Amino acid sequence: MYQADPNRYQEMEYRRTGHSGLMLPALSFGLWHNFGENNKFNNMQQLIFTAFDHGITHFDLANNYGPTPGAAEINFGKILHQDLKDYRDQLIISTKAGYEMWDGPYGNWGSRKSLLSSLDxxxxxxxxxxxxIFYHHRMDPETPLEETMLALAQAVKSGKALYVGLSNYDGPTLQRATELLDDLKVPFIINQNRYNLLDRTVEKNGLLSSVDDLQKGLITFSPLAQGQLTNRYLDGIPADSRIGHDPRFLNAKMLTSDKLAAIQKLNTMAVEHGITLAEMSLKWLLQKPEVTSVLIGSSKPDQIIDNIGVLAIADLTxxxxxxxxxxxxxxxK
Structure with a gap:
């Protein structure tokens, strides 16, 4: 029977989520990859145990994480039920709905029908x-924003979610959604968006400034740009890399010669300062005052420990x- 490390909270930093009472670890663990049907269950267990043993209390999922969609939730549910049920009140578990999940016209986007069915x-x-935390996973231009926010309100009112979040929203839509959720007295506390050295979309679409103005939390995903901000691709594309075996979210065309040249310069800079490119990339995000937590993913337990080590590194000047x-x-961009 798994027993959590009694010293697990000593090395992790915890940050308040916006203007709320919820504390999140500076690093959270995302199950976007490595928890599908093609992954070994024992390795999934070790990833979760390693994260929790080092103070990572927040585990982030979505209905469509896999492959196949739903597989990550099934696998995490097994681990939770078999090994972590005694620690449930020390865990923050989030999921999302808003991308295509099942056949037919009711399996995606932001309708009340889709979101509440997916949550169940x-x-x-x-x-x-x-x-x-239950998130709406992306903006839906074809569903009235009021309907989507009412669905999130119902999720809380029914006792099926403690807090709600918004994912992949821009600044103006976030502000309108906040007004609606405030009127509904819904505990909306956090946004989830892609943000890293190579992708500054949140700086340009108003999201980052809106998060600050509205006193909402921000949790960022893809901090290492799917491995581009590591030493993984400095000398080409390895056969066992994500580009090599799972190009759904990162493919060879994205790694242009100009981008590779810039990444190599960043790597040189990091080495000169005695850290790795990945550490520098994570530290850059963790220093942002708007960022509550950074989502990391991993295929090996040692990678989690390496990522947590960034908390002890001095801030970038x-x-x-x-x-x-x-x-x-x-x-x-």
Missing amino acids: QSLNRLQLDYVD PVELAEIDHILAPII
């Missing part, structure tokens, strides 16, 4: 009565931050 399915797969932006200026 997620709870069944997770073997839970409630999740701590203003000169170093300026140098990073100078290197990335020609390719940044």
Whole structure:
């Protein structure tokens, strides 16, 4: 029987989520990859145990994580039920709905029907009565925003979610959604968006400034740009890499010669400062005052431990931050 490390909370930093009472670890664990039907269950267990043993209390899922969709929730639910049920009140478990999940016209986007049906399915797969955070996974231009927000309100009112979040929203839509959720007295506390050295979309679409103005939390995913901000691709594309065997979210065309040249310069800078490119990339995000938590993913337990080590690294100086932006200026988006 798994027993959690009694010292697990000593090395992790915890941050308040916006203007709420909920504390999240500076690093959270995402199950977007490595928890599908093609992954070994024992390795999944070791990933979850390693994360929790080192103070990572927040585990992030979505209804469509797999492959196949739903597989990550099923596998995490088994681990939770078999090994972690005694620690449920020390865990923050989140899931999302809003992408295509099942056949027909009711399996995606933001309708009340889709979101609430999906939440029920997620709870069944997770073997839970409630999740701590339930997100709308992306903006839906074809559903009135009021309907989507009412569905999130119902999720909380029914006791199936403690808090709600929004994922992949822009600044203006976030502000309108916040007004609606405030009127409904819904505990909306957090946004989830892609943000890393190579992708600054949240800086340009108003999301980052809106999060700050509205006192909402921000949790970021793809901090290492699907492995681009590591030493993985510095000398080409390995056969066992994500590009090599699962190009759904990262393919060879994305790794342009200009981008690779910039990444190599960043790597040189990191090495000169005695850290890795991945550590520098994570530290850059963790220093952002708007960022509550950074979602990491992993295929091996050692990678989790390495990522947690970034918390002990000194902050990047203003000169170093300026140098990073100078290197990335020609390719940044």
